[in-house]
Amino acid sequence: MTWDLFAVFLGSTIRLAAPLLFAAIGELISERAGVLNMSVEGMMLTGAFAAAVGAAMTGSPLLGVLAGLIAVLPVALLQAVLTNALKANQIVTGIGINILILGATTLGYRELFGNRSETQIPGFGLWTPPGLGQIPALGTQTFPQVWLVYLLIPLAFGVWFVLARTGLGVALRAAGDAPLAVAHSGVRVGALRYCAIVATGLFASLGGAFMSVGDIHTFTEGMTNGAGYLAISAVIFGNWRLGRTVLACLIFGAAKALQFQLPAMGIHAPSALLIMMPYLLALIAVAGLVGRQRAPAALARPFP
Amino acid sequence: MTLARPALSLRALVPLGATLAAFAVGLALIETTGASPAAALGAFLDGAFGTGYAISASLNRAAVYALVGFGFILPARAGLTNVGGEGQIAVGGIAATAVALYGGVSGLPLGLAFVLPALAAMVAGALWAGLAAVLKTRAGTNEVISTLLLSFIAVWMVYWSVQSEALLRQPMTSGATLPESLSIPDATQIPLLTGDYSAPVTVGAPFVLVLGIGVYLLLARSAFGFRLALLGQNPTAAARAGIAVERATIAVFLIAGALGGLAGAYMLQGDQYALKAGFSSGYGFDGLVVGLLARGRVAGVIAGALLFGFLRSGGITMEMVTGVPTALVQIVQGLIVVFLAGSALWLNRTETR
Numbered sequence: 001m002t003w004d005l006f007a008v009f010l011g012s013t014i015r016l017a018a019p020l021l022f023a024a025i026g027e028l029i030s031e032r033a034g035v036l037n038m039s040v041e042g043m044m045l046t047g048a049f050a051a052a053v054g055a056a057m058t059g060s061p062l063l064g065v066l067a068g069l070i071a072v073l074p075v076a077l078l079q080a081v082l083t084n085a086l087k088a089n090q091i092v093t094g095i096g097i098n099i100l101i102l103g104a105t106t107l108g109y110r111e112l113f114g115n116r117s118e119t120q121i122p123g124f125g126l127w128t129p130p131g132l133g134q135i136p137a138l139g140t141q142t143f144p145q146v147w148l149v150y151l152l153i154p155l156a157f158g159v160w161f162v163l164a165r166t167g168l169g170v171a172l173r174a175a176g177d178a179p180l181a182v183a184h185s186g187v188r189v190g191a192l193r194y195c196a197i198v199a200t201g202l203f204a205s206l207g208g209a210f211m212s213v214g215d216i217h218t219f220t221e222g223m224t225n226g227a228g229y230l231a232i233s234a235v236i237f238g239n240w241r242l243g244r245t246v247l248a249c250l251i252f253g254a255a256k257a258l259q260f261q262l263p264a265m266g267i268h269a270p271s272a273l274l275i276m277m278p279y280l281l282a283l284i285a286v287a288g289l290v291g292r293q294r295a296p297a298a299l300a301r302p303f304p
Numbered sequence: 305m306t307l308a309r310p311a312l313s314l315r316a317l318v319p320l321g322a323t324l325a326a327f328a329v330g331l332a333l334i335e336t337t338g339a340s341p342a343a344a345l346g347a348f349l350d351g352a353f354g355t356g357y358a359i360s361a362s363l364n365r366a367a368v369y370a371l372v373g374f375g376f377i378l379p380a381r382a383g384l385t386n387v388g389g390e391g392q393i394a395v396g397g398i399a400a401t402a403v404a405l406y407g408g409v410s411g412l413p414l415g416l417a418f419v420l421p422a423l424a425a426m427v428a429g430a431l432w433a434g435l436a437a438v439l440k441t442r443a444g445t446n447e448v449i450s451t452l453l454l455s456f457i458a459v460w461m462v463y464w465s466v467q468s469e470a471l472l473r474q475p476m477t478s479g480a481t482l483p484e485s486l487s488i489p490d491a492t493q494i495p496l497l498t499g500d501y502s503a504p505v506t507v508g509a510p511f512v513l514v515l516g517i518g519v520y521l522l523l524a525r526s527a528f529g530f531r532l533a534l535l536g537q538n539p540t541a542a543a544r545a546g547i548a549v550e551r552a553t554i555a556v557f558l559i560a561g562a563l564g565g566l567a568g569a570y571m572l573q574g575d576q577y578a579l580k581a582g583f584s585s586g587y588g589f590d591g592l593v594v595g596l597l598a599r600g601r602v603a604g605v606i607a608g609a610l611l612f613g614f615l616r617s618g619g620i621t622m623e624m625v626t627g628v629p630t631a632l633v634q635i636v637q638g639l640i641v642v643f644l645a646g647s648a649l650w651l652n653r654t655e656t657r
Contacts, residue, residue: 036448078642088645091387091448092596095589096645100638106631111337221631229456236449272464279456286450288443295446 007141009254009261014142015215017253018149019044019207019224023231024238024245025152025159026203031235032163033196034176034189036300038094039079041228042101043201046072047208049105052219053112056121061213064122065148068209069202075101076201080194087302098228106221113219123217124148146214148206155203160242172196176296179303189303204228233282240295252278318651319597319604322643323611330636334628344628351621352614356503358621363505364575365587366613367512368393371567372591373605374519375433375560377598379447381523382556383536384440388433388451389564389595390588391458395432396425396568398465401472401485401579404492404572417491422569429565430558432458437557441550447557455588463581472579485579494574506574513606515563520602532556567591590616590637597644599651612637 023040030037047068054060054067079097082088113119126144133139163169174182175192182189207227212219230252238245255277262269334341351358372389379386403409403421410417436454439445465471465485472485494506523529531552534542543549571587572579590612598604619633 082642082646086646086649088648089596091385092593092641092645095593096638096641098638099593099634100642103631103634103636103638107333107337107629107635110629110631226456229452233453233456236453270464270468272460272467275463276457276460279453279460283450283453283457286445286453287439288445295449299446300448 004137004141005261005265007137009257010138011142011145012257012260013250013254014145014149015253016256017249018145018152018214019210019227020231020234020249020252021152021156021246022148022207022210023204023228024234024249025156025242026200026207027228027231027235028238028240028242028245029159029163029172029203030193030196030200031240031299032176032296033172033193034179034296034298034301034303035083035193035197035200036090036094036232037079037197037200038091038228038232039075039097039101040094040200040204040231041224041226042094042098043072043075043204044208044211044224044228044231045098045101045105045222046075047205048212048223049108049208049219050205051209052121052212053108055123055213056113056119059122061122061124064213065206065209068205072201072205073198076198079201080197083197083302084190084193090300090302102222105219109219109221120217121213121219123213123215146210148210148214151206156242156246163242173296175303176298179298179301183304193303204231207231230278233278236295237278237282237285239285248278248281251281318647319607319644322640322647325643326636326639329639330632333632333635337628339626339628344622344626347625347628348618348622350618350625352618354621356498358617360498360503360505362610362614362617363509364570364613365616366609367506367509367574368567368570368587369591369594369609369612370512370516370605371563371570372588373595373598373609374516374602375563375567376592376595377600377602377605378519378523378532378560378563379556380595380600381529381536382532382552383539384553384556385448386433386436386451386557386560386564387448387592388436388455388561388588389567389591390584390586391451391455392429392432392561392564393568393571393584393588393591394455394458394462395428396565397572397579397583398462398472398568399428399565400425400569400572401465401488404488405472405486410489410491412491415495417489418494418573421488421492421573422494422566425565425569425572426562427565429568430562433557433561433564434554437554440557441553459582459584462579462583466579466581483581487578488573492573493577494570504575506570508570508574512570516602516606523600523602528552528555564588593637593641597641599648611640 023044027037027040050071051064051068055064079093082093083090124146127147128144132143171187172192175189179189211223234248234252235245237248255274259271259274331341334344352362353359375389376386400421403424409420432454436447436450439450440447466473466483473483474486494508497505497507531547534547535552539549594605594608594612597608615633615637619630622628623630
């Protein structure tokens with residue numbers, strides 16, 4: 001692999017990992033609070049759809065992202081009310097919401113843009129952080145990215161800081177590990193989980209918006225195509241830790257980039273193996289073959 | 305277990321109410337898209353019940369959902385969650401295809417030609433689910449996570465096996481050869497109940513009903529079912545009472561996986577006849593929802609399977625005839641799930657009162 005090709009590979013790895021990173025960081029917040037939020041797929045799709053519609057109607061991709069953030073709120077609240085107030089099974093509500101959103105966005109898109117059209121919508125251009133453009137190869141092939149990618153850096157640090165260094169983070173993690181103890185200390189587990197699910201929704205929506213107005217500048221039906229489940233796998237492979245989750249997303253992004261790059265380099269690997277790899281890695285991790293795996297103790301259990 | 309159950313009427317009325325409410329939303333949505341709700345509903349009913357073919361297609365679909373649903377409620381009795389129906393269908397489909405095409409079974413008498421591939425599918429599904437059970441008992445891996453991951457892996461294994469000629473892809477005769485397996489021989493197809501392709505419901509559909517009775521007896525009348533229920537109520541107490549928790553866990557997952565594998569065989573040998581990428585496409589997750597909403601009851605699984613089976617078939621015709629996208633059916637289906645999941649708390653309360 002030449003230096004140039006490697007720079008292209010790095011660039012597409014980051015671009016393909018970006019939506020996963022948003023969704024997985026968001027999903028991590030919910031899971032640490034004890035909610036296995038399967039609806040992250042639907043939340044991403046909501047973000048992608050609303051951002052596309054918002055951008056098309058206002059002509060501004062930024063307003064599109066904002067529309068995505070607003071549109072995901074009712075979805076997140078639905079998930080939160082069902083799993084907290086009504087104590088519904090987290091998996092069934094997640095799958096139900098995903099089916100519902102897939103149907104609703106498909107119907108909505110056809111109503112607004114006509115059957116099966118792939119209308120170009122206003123999207124973000126590429127941006128290179130100042131000073132990095134001069135680096136050979138990397139400067140032209142890797143660093144020019146949609147600015148949302150660079151937003152991930154402060155967001156990830158922010159989430160790390162809140163989870164690891166603040167009282168809110170302690171309470172949030174305790175809601176996932178020992179909800180009864182949290183309740184006994186006078187903090188409301190339900191309120192923490194509501195906040196966590198809404199945060200997941202906002203992050204997932206950014207991931208979806210990145211796909212539509214950031215990356216390909218159009219919306220296609222069901223365009224998230226399992227990215228939400230991939231994000232859940234990344235959290236599992238990341239052992240419910242932020243650093244490892246980020247690493248998992250980058251590995252998954254690299255696997256996806258290789259699907260496109262290997263044939264271009266004349267190497268024929270079975271693409272199914274590359275697509276399957278993230279799930280295989282997550283399974284190997286969760287089977288305890290690479291160090292001890294520790295899921296939040298109360299994951300997927302309604303409280304009380 | 306001597307929990308007081310709510311009156312039958314309540315148990316039936318809540319799902320019925322949820323379904324009707326979801327349908328009402330669906331009809332209102334059709335109105336907003338500018339199509340005629342009456343025409344769409346007519347096409348929908350025609351697609352679900354209009355012809356022998358429509359009814360047959362819906363029943364075949366329902367049979368698959370029911371098998372996956374049974375595979376969910378069995379482990380659920382022991383407090384275990386099998387969300388791997390999709391993967392069990394996929395590996396079942398691969399095994400059934402391999403045996404039907406290359407197992408030399410098509411000449412066998414006594415129906416062995418179609419029974420053996422189905423048995424192979426059951427073994428494959430059982431092993432696939434058994435893997436999750438072994439991970440659970442040996443490494444403590446959460447079965448929700450392992451069965452989910454195993455599903456995605458299996459789905460891509462199907463893709464792989466139909467992409468590679470070394471596996472199940474049909475021989476490439478031209479550039480236009482589709483990435484799918486050869487069609488399985490006639491003898492390996494599940495026989496039709498009517499003997500007529502214009503109403504292609506298979507003998508598998510009544511067999512699934514018989515299996516349902518078996519699942520009911522296993523859960524309600526057998527010592528194994530009793531052990532599962534104890535395990536579900538309190539695993540620690542069950543272990544103290546001398547129940548081999550690991551063995552029961554593995555056994556119930558093997559049975560559940562076998563049912564999921566059989567669902568894959570049913571889809572392949574009773575409906576699609578050739579393995580394609582995306583073979584299982586959503587059947588497993590729809591079936592999972594059927595199982596979840598059945599609240600542990602065999603009758604609930606069958607009712608849910610019929611509802612979803614007819615819904616999907618009707619939706620496809622509705623799109624073809626009136627142009628109302630089948631996405632609308634997804635909305636209705638999603639709403640039913642959300643409504644029913646939301647009413648679970650209330651039903652549980654009336655149940656334990």
